[in-house]
Amino acid sequence: MATAQAALQTEGFQRALPANLTTRRYPAARSTDAVVALPGIAGPLQQLGQTMHYVRSEVVEDAGDPADYVYKVVSGTLRAVRLLADGRRHIAKFLTAGDYFGIAEGNDYTSGLEAITDCTLMRYPRNKFQTTLESDAAAGRQLFGQICRQLEASNHLLLLLGRKTAAERLASFLLSFCQHGNSEICLPMCRSDIADHLGLTIETVSRVITKFKQQRWISMQDASHIRITAPDKLEALAAN
Numbered sequence: 001m002a003t004a005q006a007a008l009q010t011e012g013f014q015r016a017l018p019a020n021l022t023t024r025r026y027p028a029a030r031s032t033d034a035v036v037a038l039p040g041i042a043g044p045l046q047q048l049g050q051t052m053h054y055v056r057s058e059v060v061e062d063a064g065d066p067a068d069y070v071y072k073v074v075s076g077t078l079r080a081v082r083l084l085a086d087g088r089r090h091i092a093k094f095l096t097a098g099d100y101f102g103i104a105e106g107n108d109y110t111s112g113l114e115a116i117t118d119c120t121l122m123r124y125p126r127n128k129f130q131t132t133l134e135s136d137a138a139a140g141r142q143l144f145g146q147i148c149r150q151l152e153a154s155n156h157l158l159l160l161l162g163r164k165t166a167a168e169r170l171a172s173f174l175l176s177f178c179q180h181g182n183s184e185i186c187l188p189m190c191r192s193d194i195a196d197h198l199g200l201t202i203e204t205v206s207r208v209i210t211k212f213k214q215q216r217w218i219s220m221q222d223a224s225h226i227r228i229t230a231p232d233k234l235e236a237l238a239a240n
Helices: 002-008 045-049 126-135 137-163 166-174 193-196 203-212 231-238
Strands: 028-034 049-054 058-061 069-076 080-083 089-095 112-115 117-127 183-188 219-220 225-228
Touching: 028 219, 045 126, 058 069, 089 193, 117 126, 166 193, 166 203, 166 225, 166 231, 193 203, 203 219
Parallel strands: none
Antiparallel strands: 028 049, 049 117, 058 112, 069 117, 080 089, 080 112, 183 225, 219 225
């Protein structure tokens, strides 16, 4: 294992945004007047939200847009994207069902929000959202728990980027999708997304995945569907 780790050294953000990797902002997102019933959502927030539908590759918000809304993911997967001054792309986080976007923003969004898959979101006017939290204890407690989970995920990412090798980052990333002991995972994001999230190049991501396959730690039905065949090996690597 030490030999494999030595061959897969930590990399920084070395890659500019590929020319063929673009997102599109459509004329208007599809919205419905009906409110999706979300288990565990406090009543006042439930009534405040508007259901919004976005298709794959659609831009929900751009970095720098006025932060007028707070979003909660109902279904689908999205990425929070930042473009550095030199054009390099960093994916700060992936958002799935239950995650919020836009809570702690200033006057403008610091990250863009883009749909990786078809998505359904609840959109809340930010000023009314904040007023509701101030007046409704149940809604405040619910949101506080979600913020704590998102902060924990952000701290984990900082550890990955600052201390771990490429192989350790990939192992941690794959294991983060294993829930309730399930060894079958589906990654909705492409390898360039994974690379820009973990601070690696596409080539390094592909090389590490190939190494995991050769060691029979994982098997792959296709680029998205992965089976963890040696979770103990990945866990040991991720724990370093």
